[in-house]
Amino acid sequence: MSSQPQQSVLHPRHVELGAKFAEFGGWLMPLEYAGGGVLAEHAAVRSGVGVFDVSHLGTLIVRGPGAVDALNAVLTNDLHRIGPGQAQYSLLCADDGGVVDDLICYVRADDDVLVIPNAGNAGTVAAVLAGAVGDAVEVTNVHRDYAIIAVQGPASDEVLTAVGLPVGMDYMAFEPVSRDGVPLTVCRTGYTGERGYELVVPAEGALAVWDAVLDAGSRFGMLPCGLGARDTLRTEMGYSLHGHEISPEINPVEAGLGWAIGWSKPSFHGSEALRRIRSEGPARRARGLLALGRGIPRPGMSVVDADGAEVGVVTSGTFSPTLRQGVALALVRPDIAVGDEVGVRVRNRVEPFRVVKPPFVTPGVREG
Numbered sequence: 001m002s003s004q005p006q007q008s009v010l011h012p013r014h015v016e017l018g019a020k021f022a023e024f025g026g027w028l029m030p031l032e033y034a035g036g037g038v039l040a041e042h043a044a045v046r047s048g049v050g051v052f053d054v055s056h057l058g059t060l061i062v063r064g065p066g067a068v069d070a071l072n073a074v075l076t077n078d079l080h081r082i083g084p085g086q087a088q089y090s091l092l093c094a095d096d097g098g099v100v101d102d103l104i105c106y107v108r109a110d111d112d113v114l115v116i117p118n119a120g121n122a123g124t125v126a127a128v129l130a131g132a133v134g135d136a137v138e139v140t141n142v143h144r145d146y147a148i149i150a151v152q153g154p155a156s157d158e159v160l161t162a163v164g165l166p167v168g169m170d171y172m173a174f175e176p177v178s179r180d181g182v183p184l185t186v187c188r189t190g191y192t193g194e195r196g197y198e199l200v201v202p203a204e205g206a207l208a209v210w211d212a213v214l215d216a217g218s219r220f221g222m223l224p225c226g227l228g229a230r231d232t233l234r235t236e237m238g239y240s241l242h243g244h245e246i247s248p249e250i251n252p253v254e255a256g257l258g259w260a261i262g263w264s265k266p267s268f269h270g271s272e273a274l275r276r277i278r279s280e281g282p283a284r285r286a287r288g289l290l291a292l293g294r295g296i297p298r299p300g301m302s303v304v305d306a307d308g309a310e311v312g313v314v315t316s317g318t319f320s321p322t323l324r325q326g327v328a329l330a331l332v333r334p335d336i337a338v339g340d341e342v343g344v345r346v347r348n349r350v351e352p353f354r355v356v357k358p359p360f361v362t363p364g365v366r367e368g
Helices: 011-016 037-047 067-072 119-132 156-163 203-220 227-237 271-280
Strands: 019-024 027-033 050-053 060-063 086-093 099-109 112-116 138-141 146-152 174-179 182-187 196-202 223-225 285-291 302-304 310-320 325-332 341-346 349-356
Touching: 011 019, 011 027, 011 203, 027 037, 027 223, 027 227, 037 050, 037 223, 037 227, 050 203, 050 227, 060 067, 060 119, 067 112, 086 119, 099 119, 119 138, 146 156, 146 203, 156 196, 156 203, 174 203, 182 203, 196 203, 227 310, 227 325, 285 310, 310 341, 325 349
Parallel strands: 050 223
Antiparallel strands: 019 027, 050 146, 060 112, 060 138, 086 099, 099 112, 146 196, 174 182, 182 196, 285 325, 285 349, 302 310, 302 341, 310 325, 341 349
16 A cells, blocks of 8 residues: 655645645655646746746755765766855766766865755665765654745846845855844755745744745745646756656756766766766667647657667657657657758657757846
């Protein structure tokens, strides 16, 4: 018998807002809200501001002498490129180069790092790290002890200012603060491609912070947003989702994430395999696909060439609310180049698509 999905500490607020729920990574999370829906929520983030509950994301604390060095010997990216108060996207890979999970490390000190993995992989990541970092470093899974609230969009600074929280730090930087006696961390990170922030809040203070953000955001037209809009927003940006663009069967070289690998590091988990794949060239590459007609691609659909031969597969696909046309992320043969025209088998027909380099829309994440 499968266990019941976990619920965010903010679940009662989502019920009050008329949320439609879906299970994701073992958590019951809002998919969309009454009075909004995916299209409206997506548009709010692109043009104004939206707020997401992303408390399903994992929360790990890695603490002890040499914590940064210990993590750096395991994860792909080079944590020595950043210092305290900065965050970094990285990957945990298996020996064969497959991706166990992607995550963000927030370096609070050389001996104190906050790690945010994906919901369904949090326990696995915690176990792998605990077994790799040595006895002097402790990995604590505090998933249930914190909520994460994402305020995303061009007006996100105005909302947080109205709440009394700091803004304006560099992209991928963060600042610990206290609000009404509640310690929280304001992170200049997100998953939408827009300027925005993520608030890591102790569970006991999460309802008050959520209420304050919603109240402040009302004057800016802010909408609560669910995982439906989160997915269309990240797809427009070409951001990877574990289980789609990356997985234990999809390595970061073919996924186009070589920039998140510290190639000059002596070693890390999967380093030998990834160096070999990089040297030999991957068997497939991540590409973007832009619809030339009215076709809406979905994950698992075949990508074909002019002769109808299969050359790849769609990993993520949706109707782009911004462009008003179909967009997809796909893994295709390495000879399929940007500018080529391919087909996607949509139901019983082949729809034409242009191969492009994501993002599909202009990012605003670094603006301001």
